[in-house]
Amino acid sequence: MTGSTAVQQYRRVRHILLALVLAASLPAVSSAQGMTAGDRQRLLAHLEMTDGWLQSEIKGLSEAQLRFRMKPDSWSITDVVEHLSIAEPQYWKQLTESMKQPPKTEKLEATDAAILWYGIDRTNRTTTGDARVPTGKVSNVREPLDRFLKLRATMREYATTTTDDLRSRKLLEGNMDVYQWFLMISSHAQRHILQIREIKGDPKYPS
Numbered sequence: 594m595t596g597s598t599a600v601q602q603y604r605r606v607r608h609i610l611l612a613l614v615l616a617a618s619l620p621a622v623s624s625a626q627g628m629t630a631g632d633r634q635r636l637l638a639h640l641e642m643t644d645g646w647l648q649s650e651i652k653g654l655s656e657a658q659l660r661f662r663m664k665p666d667s668w669s670i671t672d673v674v675e676h677l678s679i680a681e682p683q684y685w686k687q688l689t690e691s692m693k694q695p696p697k698t699e700k701l702e703a704t705d706a707a708i709l710w711y712g713i714d715r716t717n718r719t720t721t722g723d724a725r726v727p728t729g730k731v732s733n734v735r736e737p738l739d740r741f742l743k744l745r746a747t748m749r750e751y752a753t754t755t756t757d758d759l760r761s762r763k764l765l766e767g768n769m770d771v772y773q774w775f776l777m778i779s780s781h782a783q784r785h786i787l788q789i790r791e792i793k794g795d796p797k798y799p800s
Contacts, residue, residue, distance in 0.1 A: 627756040628772065636752050636775055639709075643782040644745050647674070650789050651734060657799045659734050663792060668727065670792055671734045673785050675727035678737035681744055683725065684778045687764065691771050696761040703769035705776060712780030715787055748778070 628636075651659065651670060659671045668676070731737055752775065759772035767774065792798065 627758050628760070632760070632772060633752065636772070636779075637749065639776060639779040639783075640745065640749055640752060643779045643786065644742065644749075646786050647677070647741070647782065647789075648738070650786055650793075651738070654734075655799065656733075658793075661792065661795075661798055663795045663797070668788070668792075669729075670789050671731060671737070672727040672729060673789055673792075674734050674741065675729075675731050675737040676721065676725060677782055677785055678740040679727065680721070680725040680781065681741060681778060684774070684781070685744060685748065687766075688771055688774055688778070691765045691774065692757060692759070692762050694762055694765065696758075697763035697770065699763070701763060701768050701770055701773075703767075703773050705773060708769070708773050708777050708780050711777070712783035713787075715784060715791075748775075 651674065654670065660669045662669050759775060760770050762771040763769075764771055764774045769777070
């Protein structure tokens with residue numbers, strides 16, 4: 594990716610994030626007819642942003658760059674992509690299973706703005722569960738990337754066409770509604786895209 598293309602990509606990302614954060618400051622509204630037009634638009638914009646951003650970050654990288662580790666026990670860029678290809682099917686299953694539950698009656702604590710901030714702020718580092726740790730055994734980055742993009746196509750199709758009311762259902766084992774969890778899936782990917790940028794910014798990163 595050329596310098597000018599990178600600048601355009603990052604400007605587009607900042608514009609989308611600003612619009613999403615501003616919109617998230619508005620109160621959430623549930624609709625008996627399914628998602629509101631605003632909720633649908635914001636969700637699709639975030640999913641499309643993280644799809645494109647991830648691909649642009651790894652495009653044209655050499656195998657040495659993709660396998661570079663800042664420390665012996667840290668993840669490589671390939672590991673990050675593999676993690677996303679493992680985690681998102683699990684997160685998607687949680688979403689679909691949660692939609693089978695009856696409508697929620699309690700008030701939930703999570704806010705859309707906090708979920709978006711989770712994708713931006715990497716000062717609070719956490720360790721993923723054992724079931725989502727990358728194996729480090731994939732032959733190349735294209736393998737997990739293709740799995741990631743295949744499921745993302747399914748997610749975007751659902752987000753585009755569903756008449757389900759995601760706001761009316763509570764996430765299983767969580768304090769957020771299912772719409773917020775859908776947004777969290779994309780925010781989680783954004784968080785790891787920023788991790789990729791940290792790896793690429795390391796002084797020892799291969800040129």
